Amino acid sequence: MENGEKEEKYRLLLKQVKAMVSDESDTIANMANIASLIHETFGFWWTGFYRVMDGQLVLGPFQGPVACTRIGFGKGVCGSAWKERKTLVVPDVEKFPGHIACSSESRSEIVVPIFDGDEVAGVLDIDSEHLATFDSSDRKWLEEIVAAFMNR
Ligand code: SME
Numbered sequence: 001m002e003n004g005e006k007e008e009k010y011r012l013l014l015k016q017v018k019a020m021v022s023d024e025s026d027t028i029a030n031m032a033n034i035a036s037l038i039h040e041t042f043g044f045w046w047t048g049f050y051r052v053m054d055g056q057l058v059l060g061p062f063q064g065p066v067a068c069t070r071i072g073f074g075k076g077v078c079g080s081a082w083k084e085r086k087t088l089v090v091p092d093v094e095k096f097p098g099h100i101a102c103s104s105e106s107r108s109e110i111v112v113p114i115f116d117g118d119e120v121a122g123v124l125d126i127d128s129e130h131l132a133t134f135d136s137s138d139r140k141w142l143e144e145i146v147a148a149f150m151n152r
Contacts, residue, residue, distance in 0.1 A: 001042075003137070009041050010141035018148050030149055032061035038126065038145070039063035045106055046127040050078055052120060057082060060122065067102040076100030081111035082120050087139045091132040103127065110134040112142045114150060121150075 001009075016037055021030050031049045039047035040063075048062020050071060057071040057078055074083040077096055081088045090109045093099045099109075106127040114122045124146050128134070 006137065010137075013037060013041050014141065014144055014148060017145050021149050028061060034124075034145065034149060035061050035063050038142075044126050044133075045129040046103065046125070049114075049122055049124055051122040052082065057123065064127070065103050065105075068100055071100060077109050077111045078123050078125050081113050081123050085113055085115075085120055087112045087143060089134050089136070089139055091134075093127075105129045107131045108133045110138055110142065112139070112146055114146045116150060 017034055020033055020037075024030055035047045035049060038044070044064070046062065046064030046067065048064065048067065049060035050057035051060045052058075055073065059067055059069045071078045073079055075098060077088050077090055077093070077099055080098070088109075088111045090096045090099070090111075093101070093106055093109055096109075106129065108128045108131050110126050110133075112124045113120045114124060124142060126134070126142070
């Protein structure tokens with residue numbers, strides 16, 4: 001996808017997310033529709049949320065194939081984004097030590113932590129079946145999308 005087209009899609013997506021969350025206060029309902037919006041807009045392999053519950057990441061609303069249900073602190077890309085409290089962009093999952101392969105089709109990944117105040121409350125995880133799908137522009141837009149959702 002050309003860069004301008006991607007920017008335009010994200011711009012519209014952010015607008016839709018803001019409109020959607022302003023009308024609904026339930027976290028799960030919002031996560032479900034945000035996962036669907038992102039997934040349908042870009043046609044990624046897997047798009048979903050994990051929530052921090054009792055010291056683990058537990059699978060939340062998602063679109064795509066069946067996924068691992070629980071991920072420990074510091075484990076895989078998701079647990080690492082939680083531990084490091086920052087977005088991780090992984091161009092080739094096979095080169096990420098400890099990557100958790102929920103699906104053998106996944107080639108690249110981005111994980112964005114979701115902050116509730118100072119605490120990481122969960123992560124947004126997106127997988128692509130192509131190498132190097134995500135870059136700093138995806139990071140910027142997806143961080144804005146999760147912030148819009150948390151600060152509704
Ligand atoms: N690959 C992730 C696990 C979650 S699935 O991709 C949906 C990881 O390494 O944390």
